Amino acid sequence: QKEVEQNSGPLSVPEGAIASLNCTYSDRVSQSFFWYRQYSGKSPELIMSIYSNGDKEDGRFTAQLNKASQYVSLLIRDSQPSDSATYLCAVNVPNSGGYQKVTFGTGTKLQVIP
Protein backbone atom coordinates (compact mmCIF):
# COMPACT_ATOMS: atom_id res chain seq x y z
CA GLN A 1 0.00 0.00 0.00
CA LYS A 2 1.30 3.42 -0.92
CA GLU A 3 1.77 5.85 1.93
CA VAL A 4 -0.16 8.58 0.13
CA GLU A 5 -2.67 7.67 -2.55
CA GLN A 6 -4.29 9.87 -5.14
CA ASN A 7 -6.24 9.21 -8.29
CA SER A 8 -3.93 10.17 -11.14
CA GLY A 9 -6.78 11.50 -13.27
CA PRO A 10 -7.07 13.42 -15.41
CA LEU A 11 -9.99 15.07 -13.71
CA SER A 12 -11.84 17.26 -16.18
CA VAL A 13 -14.24 19.95 -15.00
CA PRO A 14 -15.90 22.81 -16.88
CA GLU A 15 -14.87 26.37 -16.15
CA GLY A 16 -16.78 27.72 -13.15
CA ALA A 17 -17.46 24.31 -11.63
CA ILE A 18 -16.13 22.89 -8.38
CA ALA A 19 -13.13 20.58 -8.68
CA SER A 20 -12.80 17.98 -5.94
CA LEU A 21 -9.44 16.31 -5.37
CA ASN A 22 -9.02 13.46 -2.92
CA CYS A 23 -6.16 11.84 -1.06
CA THR A 24 -5.79 9.06 1.50
CA TYR A 25 -2.78 8.33 3.67
CA SER A 26 -1.69 5.28 5.58
CA ASP A 27 0.35 6.52 8.56
CA ARG A 28 -1.90 7.45 11.47
CA VAL A 29 0.84 9.48 13.17
CA SER A 30 0.85 11.99 10.32
CA GLN A 31 0.34 15.48 11.69
CA SER A 32 0.51 17.92 8.82
CA PHE A 33 -1.11 17.77 5.41
CA PHE A 34 -0.42 19.81 2.31
CA TRP A 35 -1.61 20.43 -1.19
CA TYR A 36 0.93 21.49 -3.78
CA ARG A 37 0.18 22.65 -7.28
CA GLN A 38 2.64 21.78 -10.03
CA TYR A 39 2.43 23.19 -13.51
CA SER A 40 4.04 21.13 -16.23
CA GLY A 41 7.82 21.46 -16.11
CA LYS A 42 7.70 23.63 -12.98
CA SER A 43 8.42 23.06 -9.30
CA PRO A 44 5.71 22.23 -6.74
CA GLU A 45 4.09 25.28 -5.15
CA LEU A 46 2.43 25.04 -1.74
CA ILE A 47 -1.18 26.23 -1.93
CA MET A 48 -2.79 24.84 1.23
CA SER A 49 -1.78 23.32 4.53
CA ILE A 50 -4.09 21.82 7.14
CA TYR A 51 -3.32 20.42 10.57
CA SER A 52 -6.63 19.70 12.33
CA ASN A 53 -9.86 17.99 11.43
CA GLY A 54 -12.40 20.03 9.52
CA ASP A 55 -12.28 22.57 6.75
CA LYS A 56 -9.81 25.33 5.99
CA GLU A 57 -10.69 27.94 3.40
CA ASP A 58 -8.37 30.25 1.49
CA GLY A 59 -9.97 32.13 -1.35
CA ARG A 60 -11.34 29.67 -3.88
CA PHE A 61 -9.56 26.76 -2.17
CA THR A 62 -10.90 24.64 0.70
CA ALA A 63 -8.90 21.85 2.29
CA GLN A 64 -10.75 19.21 4.28
CA LEU A 65 -9.16 16.80 6.74
CA ASN A 66 -10.62 13.72 8.40
CA LYS A 67 -7.96 12.00 10.49
CA ALA A 68 -10.27 9.18 11.55
CA SER A 69 -10.76 8.23 7.91
CA GLN A 70 -7.19 9.23 6.98
CA TYR A 71 -8.57 11.37 4.22
CA VAL A 72 -7.64 14.79 2.86
CA SER A 73 -9.38 16.65 0.09
CA LEU A 74 -9.06 19.89 -1.81
CA LEU A 75 -12.01 21.74 -3.30
CA ILE A 76 -11.47 24.41 -5.91
CA ARG A 77 -14.50 26.62 -6.42
CA ASP A 78 -15.18 28.56 -9.62
CA SER A 79 -12.47 26.59 -11.42
CA GLN A 80 -10.47 28.53 -13.99
CA PRO A 81 -8.41 27.29 -16.93
CA SER A 82 -5.36 28.60 -15.06
CA ASP A 83 -6.07 26.01 -12.35
CA SER A 84 -5.17 23.28 -14.83
CA ALA A 85 -2.16 21.57 -13.25
CA THR A 86 -1.17 18.52 -11.25
CA TYR A 87 -2.16 18.69 -7.60
CA LEU A 88 0.09 16.85 -5.18
CA CYS A 89 -1.08 15.69 -1.79
CA ALA A 90 1.71 15.58 0.78
CA VAL A 91 1.85 14.32 4.34
CA ASN A 92 4.40 15.00 7.08
CA VAL A 93 5.42 11.99 9.07
CA PRO A 94 7.61 12.46 12.16
CA ASN A 95 10.93 10.66 12.15
CA SER A 96 13.05 9.35 14.99
CA GLY A 97 15.13 12.52 15.05
CA GLY A 98 12.23 14.73 16.01
CA TYR A 99 11.88 16.21 12.54
CA GLN A 100 9.32 15.47 9.92
CA LYS A 101 9.62 13.93 6.49
CA VAL A 102 7.30 14.81 3.64
CA THR A 103 5.74 11.99 1.67
CA PHE A 104 4.03 12.84 -1.60
CA GLY A 105 1.28 11.21 -3.59
CA THR A 106 1.68 10.79 -7.34
CA GLY A 107 -0.63 13.72 -8.00
CA THR A 108 -3.95 14.28 -9.71
CA LYS A 109 -3.96 16.05 -13.05
CA LEU A 110 -6.76 18.62 -13.25
CA GLN A 111 -8.02 19.96 -16.55
CA VAL A 112 -10.42 22.90 -16.49
CA ILE A 113 -12.28 23.11 -19.78
CA PRO A 114 -13.16 26.66 -20.94
Next chain:
Amino acid sequence: EAGVTQFPSHSVIEKGQTVTLRCDPISGHDNLYWYRRVMGKEIKFLLHFVKESKQDESGMPNNRFLAERTGGTYSTLKVQPAELEDSGVYFCASSIQGYTDTQYFGPGTRLTVL
Protein backbone atom coordinates in the same frame (compact mmCIF):
# COMPACT_ATOMS: atom_id res chain seq x y z
CA GLU B 1 13.76 37.62 -1.68
CA ALA B 2 15.41 35.05 -3.95
CA GLY B 3 13.88 31.59 -3.97
CA VAL B 4 15.57 28.23 -4.00
CA THR B 5 17.83 27.91 -7.01
CA GLN B 6 19.23 24.80 -8.63
CA PHE B 7 21.94 24.24 -11.18
CA PRO B 8 22.01 22.95 -13.83
CA SER B 9 18.43 22.95 -15.02
CA HIS B 10 19.10 19.98 -17.26
CA SER B 11 21.94 17.50 -17.50
CA VAL B 12 22.46 14.74 -20.02
CA ILE B 13 25.23 12.27 -19.27
CA GLU B 14 26.22 8.76 -20.23
CA LYS B 15 26.00 5.77 -17.97
CA GLY B 16 29.09 5.53 -15.80
CA GLN B 17 29.80 9.26 -15.77
CA THR B 18 29.65 11.53 -12.75
CA VAL B 19 27.23 14.40 -12.28
CA THR B 20 27.03 16.99 -9.52
CA LEU B 21 23.84 18.91 -8.84
CA ARG B 22 23.81 22.09 -6.83
CA CYS B 23 21.13 23.68 -4.69
CA ASP B 24 21.16 27.14 -3.13
CA PRO B 25 18.44 27.41 -0.48
CA ILE B 26 16.65 30.57 0.54
CA SER B 27 19.01 32.66 2.64
CA GLY B 28 18.60 31.89 6.33
CA HIS B 29 16.91 28.54 5.81
CA ASP B 30 18.71 25.95 7.91
CA ASN B 31 16.69 23.01 6.59
CA LEU B 32 17.55 21.73 3.13
CA TYR B 33 15.95 18.72 1.46
CA TRP B 34 16.63 16.72 -1.67
CA TYR B 35 13.86 14.89 -3.51
CA ARG B 36 13.68 12.95 -6.74
CA ARG B 37 10.86 12.28 -9.14
CA VAL B 38 11.26 9.41 -11.54
CA MET B 39 8.90 9.55 -14.52
CA GLY B 40 5.43 8.35 -13.65
CA LYS B 41 6.22 8.02 -9.96
CA GLU B 42 5.71 10.22 -6.93
CA ILE B 43 8.25 12.70 -5.61
CA LYS B 44 10.48 10.74 -3.24
CA PHE B 45 12.43 12.08 -0.29
CA LEU B 46 16.19 11.56 -0.49
CA LEU B 47 17.66 13.37 2.50
CA HIS B 48 17.42 16.29 4.90
CA PHE B 49 20.16 18.61 6.14
CA VAL B 50 19.90 20.79 9.20
CA LYS B 51 22.62 23.33 8.62
CA GLU B 52 25.63 21.22 7.60
CA SER B 53 24.50 18.01 9.32
CA LYS B 54 22.60 15.18 7.69
CA GLN B 55 19.50 14.75 9.82
CA ASP B 56 17.86 12.03 7.74
CA GLU B 57 19.35 10.27 4.73
CA SER B 58 17.01 7.31 4.75
CA GLY B 59 15.84 8.00 1.22
CA MET B 60 19.24 7.87 -0.48
CA PRO B 61 19.03 4.97 -2.95
CA ASN B 62 22.59 3.65 -2.61
CA ASN B 63 26.19 4.64 -2.05
CA ARG B 64 26.52 6.04 -5.55
CA PHE B 65 24.79 9.13 -4.21
CA LEU B 66 26.70 11.59 -2.04
CA ALA B 67 25.22 14.77 -0.64
CA GLU B 68 27.16 17.51 1.07
CA ARG B 69 26.38 20.87 2.58
CA THR B 70 29.64 22.39 3.65
CA GLY B 71 29.21 25.48 5.80
CA GLY B 72 25.48 25.01 5.97
CA THR B 73 24.76 27.07 2.87
CA TYR B 74 24.48 25.50 -0.55
CA SER B 75 24.34 21.77 -1.08
CA THR B 76 25.61 19.41 -3.74
CA LEU B 77 24.35 16.01 -4.74
CA LYS B 78 26.84 13.88 -6.61
CA VAL B 79 25.96 10.73 -8.51
CA GLN B 80 28.97 8.55 -9.26
CA PRO B 81 28.83 6.47 -11.39
CA ALA B 82 25.44 7.31 -12.87
CA GLU B 83 23.10 4.51 -13.94
CA LEU B 84 20.11 4.60 -16.28
CA GLU B 85 17.64 4.36 -13.39
CA ASP B 86 19.02 7.58 -11.91
CA SER B 87 17.23 9.58 -14.59
CA GLY B 88 14.55 11.88 -13.24
CA VAL B 89 13.97 15.33 -11.84
CA TYR B 90 15.88 16.20 -8.69
CA PHE B 91 14.23 18.83 -6.54
CA CYS B 92 15.72 20.75 -3.68
CA ALA B 93 13.62 22.45 -1.02
CA SER B 94 14.38 24.55 2.00
CA SER B 95 12.60 25.68 5.15
CA ILE B 96 13.44 28.00 8.02
CA GLN B 97 14.92 26.76 11.26
CA GLY B 98 12.44 25.17 13.62
CA TYR B 99 9.58 25.34 11.16
CA THR B 100 9.99 22.36 8.93
CA ASP B 101 6.47 22.29 7.61
CA THR B 102 6.53 24.86 4.84
CA GLN B 103 9.08 23.79 2.29
CA TYR B 104 9.90 25.99 -0.67
CA PHE B 105 10.91 24.08 -3.76
CA GLY B 106 13.49 24.92 -6.36
CA PRO B 107 12.84 24.52 -10.09
CA GLY B 108 14.52 21.13 -10.21
CA THR B 109 17.31 19.59 -12.25
CA ARG B 110 16.27 17.18 -14.96
CA LEU B 111 18.89 14.43 -15.18
CA THR B 112 18.98 12.14 -18.18
CA VAL B 113 21.35 9.18 -18.13
CA LEU B 114 21.87 7.57 -21.53
